[in-house]
Each structure stands twice: as C-alpha cells, then as structure tokens.
Amino acid sequence: MYVANRSNTRFSAVKITDVAAAAGVAPMTVSRVLNTPERVSPDTAARVLEAIETLGYVPNLIAGGLSSRRSRMIAAIVPTIASPMFHEPVQSFTDAMGRAGYHVMLALSGYGEADEATLVRAVLARRPDGLLLTGAHRTPAVQRLLATAHVPVVEMWDTAEHPTDMLVGLDHAEVGAEVAAFFAARGHTRFAFLGASDIRATARRRGFEQGVAAHGGTLVAAKTVNAPGTILDSREALRAIAPELTGRRTALFASSDLVAFGAITEARLLGIEVPTQLAICGFGDFELSRGASPAATTVHVDGTAMGLLAAKHLLARLAGHATAGVHRSLVPFHIIERETS
C-alpha cells in the first residue's frame, strides 16, 4: 500500500473512517448519521454519535462537497456592509439560509463594477450552490461566468427588464417619483437632490426629477457625492448648494439617510431652518433617522423582508421546485413622515 505521509499532514485530523472504526460501523453509516439520521437505527446512531463526541470529529465539508457536488454554501456579494441598506438583507438572508442548512459566505465588492467579474470568478471557484448579488445589472463578462456556472442566482435591491435569474427588487425610479409626489402634495414647487452617484441612487434621482417635472416643479439644485455618501461629504455638498436654498422654500431628496443627516446638520448650522425653509427626505430609514433630533423623514424599505424573500426563492429553486422566471418580486416601500418635512 502507498503511504503518503505528506509534509503538511494535519496532526490528529480525525476523519470519518476513525469514527467508523471506533463505532464499529462502516464510514457510510457515519455519513448517514450525520446527513440522513432517519435512515439509521437509533442505537447505531447513538453509538456513532458517541464516537463522534469522544473523538471530537468535525466533518470535512470540503471532501463532502467534492463528493456530493453540493457545497451547502451560498455566496453573497454586496458593495459594503457598512450600510444598514445591505446589512439588514444580508443578515436575514444568512439567518434564513442557515436554518435550511446553508452557510452564507460574504464577499464585498465595493462600489464601481470595475472587477466584479474577478470577484465572481473567485467566488465561483468555491462552487457555491447559489449566489446572492446586489443590483440587477451585470457586465457581459459576469453574465458569461454566471451562465456557464449553472448556479441559481438571486439579485436584489434593483430591477431590470431582464435580470440574470431570480430577483427581489426595488424600483428606485418609482421611489424617486413617490418622493417628488409626496413633496408636491405638500405644496412644494422648488426641489433639490443631494446624493451618491451609484447606479441605484442615480435611478432614484432620475425618478425624482421626472416626478418633479410631472408635477410642474423646478429642480433648483442637484449635487453628487462619492458613493455611498458620508456625512461629512454631504455637509460639504449642502454648503455648495446653499445659495440656491436661501430663497423660497425648497424640498430636498437625499440619496440616503446618512446624506440626509449631513444635510440637516449643515443646514441648521447655516441658519437654514428645517423643515420650514428646507424640507428633507432621506432614504433607507436607518436608526439614525429615528434616533436623531429632528427625526428625519425618509423612505422605508424592508431590508429584512428582502433578505427573507431572496432566501425563499433560492431555497425553492435549490429544492428543485421551480423554473426560471417565476421568482421575481418587488419589495414595497413607503415614506415615513417625521420632523424634517
């Protein structure tokens, strides 16, 4: 018999054969105890579990995954987890998938789709059973990668005519339009936009601008900051558009609650009264908007529901239930009126 004795052998790596020997059963029986316990007699199972316990056996999912061609792992790619916008759905998605026996591996892409392909390649190399992606617009390179990988994909936080596969989306243009309508209904005629220039914030801005036009309003100012938009950058941006804000009352849509907070903070420092002179609506309903004073009016999107829905779609597909195309949904949103409008 060939004896390897490789140099980097893990010391006492307990394996399934060790457990099997200790319990007096075949390795396959140990595997069954772990994966399909209902197909093993109770006392065999008990013996095996005891052996597992005393030996401190931790199954090797690398080996199991290779053999079964199922990694029981899902990869999630988001721009950042610094923002509650992605933190909530990722958290609930992870929890839901975890309950179903899947681990979620998180990868951060940053903003700018520069090398999403590289990241997706790296992720696919680990053979995830499914993918959760942010946004609904993929570069051709990524599309090709995903197509040849034959992996179920859920995209979230955006909509598109032809998403890659499954989708739990949000119509950002509609959000912008709603905010414009909200302000218009309160008598506003002068509008402004402040915020990031990433693809989704831009969609909100476009929707907002169209809504403003539809209501016969005027966009008196618009200023972008680097995604995802910091408080300090937003304060500076507000200072830049302040001259346009000193005249009649203006309604400002900020691309996120952080941006809104910066705008509120700077406006008050400049003596621009919120909301009497400047009404502000943010996006995201972060804790900050509830916790600050004045509490900020904002657009609430149920991130937790989004993650849950994504998990539901993916699990259905993984269970073999579904065909492509059926799993598309939009998550609702609504404006929460607080003290800044």
Add this chain to the structure above:
Amino acid sequence: MYVANRSNTRFSAVKITDVAAAAGVAPMTVSRVLNTPERVSPDTAARVLEAIETLGYVPNLIAGGLSSRRSRMIAAIVPTIASPMFHEPVQSFTDAMGRAGYHVMLALSGYGEADEATLVRAVLARRPDGLLLTGAHRTPAVQRLLATAHVPVVEMWDTAEHPTDMLVGLDHAEVGAEVAAFFAARGHTRFAFLGASDIRATARRRGFEQGVAAHGGTLVAAKTVNAPGTILDSREALRAIAPELTGRRTALFASSDLVAFGAITEARLLGIEVPTQLAICGFGDFELSRGASPAATTVHVDGTAMGLLAAKHLLARLAGHATAGVHRSLVPFHIIERETS
C-alpha cells in the same frame, strides 16, 4: 469504465482535464500554470492560458483544497458588521489577506457567547487555513475545538493573560482609565457611565470606575443598555439617569459613539447643556461623531491597523515563519477632543 452520470451533474462543468486536453498537456501542467507559473515554460503556459480562456475554465477550489489540504480560505468571526468597530478591521484584514491569495469568509456571531462553539464547528468544517476571532476569551468548548483543529488563530479587540494563539488586542480597562484621567485633568469630579454590557464595554466601564476612584471622583450614575447599544435605547437610558445630572457638572463616558450620540441628543432635548453641564466622551470614533454637530469627543482606535496587523501575524504563521506566542500586540488608542467635552 464506470460511467457515473449522476443526476445532479453540473451541465458543462469544465474541468482541468478538459483544459489539459485542449492544450495538449497533462492536467498537472495546467495546475502548475495556475499555481506555480514560474515552473512552466512560457509557451506551454501561453497555450494553457488560452485554453482556459476559450473554455471558460474556473478552477474548482473544493477539489484543490481537498487534495492540497489547504483551503486558501480564512474564516473571520465577529459579533456584527453593523458597527464600524468591526467593519474596519474586517475590511482591512480581508484586503490584506486577499492580496496574499486568501479569501476571507465572514461569519456573524451576535453578542452573547451562547453558541460560539456551534459556529466555530460549522466554520472549521470548511477547513479554513486560519481564523480571525473577536475577543480574547473563549469558552472551554471552543478552546477544545480550536486546539484539536490545529489552525492558526488571531484574536482581536481584547486582551487576556492567555490568548488562544496570536493576538492583536486592545486594553479596554486602560481605555476606561484614560478617559477618567482625561476628565479628571479637566477638573471633573462627578462621573457617569452609559453603555452596553458586553464583555469589552464592561471592561471599559471597570477601568473607568477604577480611574474615577483613583482620581478621587464620584460615580453618580451608571446605566446599561443592550449590546451593541442603539441610539434610541441610549436616549432612554440618559433620560433614566437625568435626575443625577441636573446638579453639578458631570462627565459621562459612553460605551460607543452611537451611545454617545443618543446621550448628546437626549441631553440637549432635556435642556442639559453639552458640554457645559454634561461632558460626554464616546468610543470608536465613528463617522457620526465627526459629522454630527456638536462633534463628539471620543476614543479613537485604529481598526484598519488592527486588521492589517492581524493579517500580518497570520500570514507570517502561514508562511511557517513563526512559533506560537511571539505574535502578540496591542493597538494604541487616543482620545480625540472635540466639542462635547
């Protein structure tokens, strides 16, 4: 020859043998092109790379990992990534490890060490080449798991007499003592604490209390909120201790900048002037503390440096350079004085 044709066969999963055939070389040569290109002749490499490109080959790291017993994956476990406290080190750690060819898999433990063992088991099942853990105190069950796994471990964000392995720590008690000294140096004699009750916040509190005593001061109030401490909970907590704050001037140490923000917000609403009547110092130097007005005095800890240092230690160990015990370091911290003290 046995032909499997399993039901769940991935459609056109290109494998190393396909690339080898297309390039007219042995699979091993393809492997070398990918892993040790310097050991392959340039034109062979070129042919192989072309085959890889045209076939759209994505290496299977599951198989590679099983064979080489190196997953090229590091697992990082943090309580939450909602807080910048963990976000920064995780981000810089991920970047640094990525540059060295490792993927970082993130797992969230939440607060409370209830089932850290379960999580660690699940993570170890994927055979990471290394582990980044939060805190320096492990339950016996986890200690056992880690010991038998023979995996390099870096712990961060805390100190202990006997860390599991490597450590990039912070002495929270010292932080608390420093804050007390900072306040005392400014003439304060009445002190208060507000914050979370997790292990590290508690260490800061203890250090603070000892510092207060050492300087002959009085702790007039202390109130805890659930970890990690939300703005709203903190506002409520401040309201609870407000009666103790109406007399002479008090210096408050908040367990995080979010808690500090809540305290500042509520204090002003209650007519308690900051900093004249109530001086406040937070912890973490979050963007919020810089961006808000008044800007908050806080303790700055270089989270990015912490992640970088953790990566450095781990990489040194993975390269086989080091023995256990040498890789211990404390990251420095300092108080940033702003407008709330």
Add this chain to the structure above:
DNA sequence: TTGTAAGCGTTATCAT
C-alpha cells in the same frame, strides 16, 4: 438497515 466500491477534481510525489 447496513455495507462495498467507485469516483468527485484537484495536487503531492516521484519519475523521466
């Protein structure tokens, strides 16, 4: 209910 044999896709090792 349990066991046997083969193979998952890659890399370590030894040979040329």
Add this chain to the structure above:
DNA sequence: ATGATAACGCTTACAA
C-alpha cells in the same frame, strides 16, 4: 520542464 499515479475524505450508487 513535463508527465503518471496515487491520494485527499467524503458520498453516490448499488448490493446484500
């Protein structure tokens, strides 16, 4: 510089 072969530790498929 390149190739042949035997693992890596598990699970599928089939047999008993």
